[in-house]
Amino acid sequence: MSGTRPATLMVAMAAMALAGAPEGPPATSSWPPPTDLTTTSSAAELSAAELSAAELGAAELDAAGVPAWRELWQSSLEALRREPTINNTQEDVLVQLGGVAFLHCPVRNLGERGVSWVRRRDWHIISSGVFMYTNDERFQVLHSEGSDDWVLQIKYVQKRDNGTYECQVSTGSGTLSRLVHLHIVVPEAFILGAEEYHVDAGSTINLVCIIEKSPVPPQYVFWYHNARMINYDAARGVSVSTAPGARTQSALRIRAAAPAHSGNYTCRAANTQPAHIYVYVSEGSDKMAATLSRDSSAVRAASALLVLCTLLAHVMCSSTSSQTSSSCE
Structure with missing residues (x-):
């Protein structure tokens, strides 16, 4: 403990006070000397081990010719005066x-x-x-x-x-x-590409997930098809390869895609916001139909606008013809 040294120094001082006390009355002072109750009480409570350590320290100081009392006292004061x-x-x-x-x-x-x-x-x-x-x-x-x-x-x-x-x-x-x-x-994951992934049946599904803002690269990156983890579905043509780093990259590859492979795919790592993508596996005609269906609302809007413009042109032409007696073509 940080307070051990001052305590040990005081132990040594008390031990030397006991060991160095005169056996008879000194020639120049009264005897017995005044009793310091604090020092006597502290010395009485010293254990044998503490006394031995104190005596050994005092003996070393005496052997080196160092004034023991002065050295111990100054060391104690310095320890007490030190500010943290x-x-x-x-x-x-x-x-x-x-x-x-x-x-x-x-x-x-x-x-x-x-x-x-x-x-x-x-x-x-x-x-x-x-x-x-x-x-x-x-x-x-x-x-x-x-x-x-x-x-x-x-x-x-x-x-x-x-x-x-x-x-x-x-x-x-x-x-x-x-x-x-x-x-x-909080690390974040995202899958390259759009929110939807269209692929023809029989071709290969390739998805790449990037994980960033991670102080420590994740040990594992897991891929899920709907709610099922598929990292180890090698028998079904699934393979996963992960390259950890400042931007960890994990690639999912599924050979010979079938309609059953359609669904939601999730890239997930520990303590990371997951990423999702929806995969559509279809025949060529079905893929075209899906694309047309997705764009049908835009086509209908364009057709309605074209009809409106045509009617407006006819109305304006009829109005002009009645005033100029000319025909509109």
């Missing part, structure tokens, strides 16, 4: 939805003080030291003995965890703090 310091550089942490976030707070010379984590969005105190003040079990403070780093860990991060977190250390002169900005990223 904190790395107050703001940090941005990028974590994928569902991942684990680690927010770091390095503090030196902490001593017996504590580090607190606060969520700035609602000023909720999450922790003080290693003690938690939240019922959300996803939050935990990680700290190793001897380390200067106090880490706030958030498991299975959600969108609502997005925001700024602050670690604080209270000192005699004020409060030291460090801000950490947590950004929750």
